[in-house]
Amino acid sequence: MMRYILVGIFALMAVAVGLMTFQWYRGAQTAAAFGAPFELVDHNGDPITEAAFKGSPTAVFFGFTHCPDVCPTTLFEMEGWLDTLGTEGDELEAYFVSVDPERDTPEVMKGYIGNFSDRITGITGDPEAVMEMVKAFRIFARKVELEGGDYTMDHTASVMLLDSQGDFFGTISYEENAETAVTKLRRLIREG
Structure with missing residues (x-):
């Protein structure tokens, strides 16, 4: 038994x-x-594809230029992280992808990002192609109508970290402690 x-x-x-x-x-x-091929443009109007996310560790933030608080705060923080990293961060690429390509033309993106950094590259393009990219990277984004015919965008507020193969490595949360964020970026540079 x-x-x-x-x-x-x-x-x-x-x-x-x-x-x-x-x-x-x-x-x-x-x-x-995670992710998918895409064909968009950078803030200079030059073509950019998923190949930009390969070969170097990458930090990607999805937002929009009419954002009242999350996006400017995150871009300001990203520039601070890059400054803290100094030359250690030279191999790290940083991108700001618009979830509002109807308003965020390359010219608008260039002017907006220029207020924060010369090391962050903006990505925008055809609205349908941008939304396909957003979905492929599992980012939440949706238009929210406001009174008077205007609108805003709800979106994921985390910075996505990708390894040098373009694969998901981790995230940095909105308003995460700067020391913790820099530690994550150092780990990404070392291991990614």
Whole structure:
């Protein structure tokens, strides 16, 4: 009788390990599907593709130029992180992707980003192509109508960190402690 109980326990353990392995494998396959090819323009009007996110560790923030607080705060903080990193951060690329391409033309993006940094590259383009990119990077963004016919955008407020292969590496939360953010960026530069 004891033998059958032990065999039953081992059989259940084998099934459990098999299920856990399957779940891990399925999760690994899903993680690999982060991002997608895109063809947009930078803030100088030059073509830019997903290749820009490969070859160097990358910090990407999705926002818009009419944003009242989150976007200017985050861009100001990003520039502070880059300053703190100094030459250590030379291999780190930084991007600001518009979730409001209808208003954020390359010229608008260039002027806006110029108020914060010369090391952050703006990305915009055809609204449909931008929204495809936003979805592929699992960013939340939606238009919110305001009184008087104007609108604002709700969007993810985290900075996405990508390794040199363009794969997801982590995030820096909105208004995260500057020391913690710089530590994450140093780790990205070292390991990514």
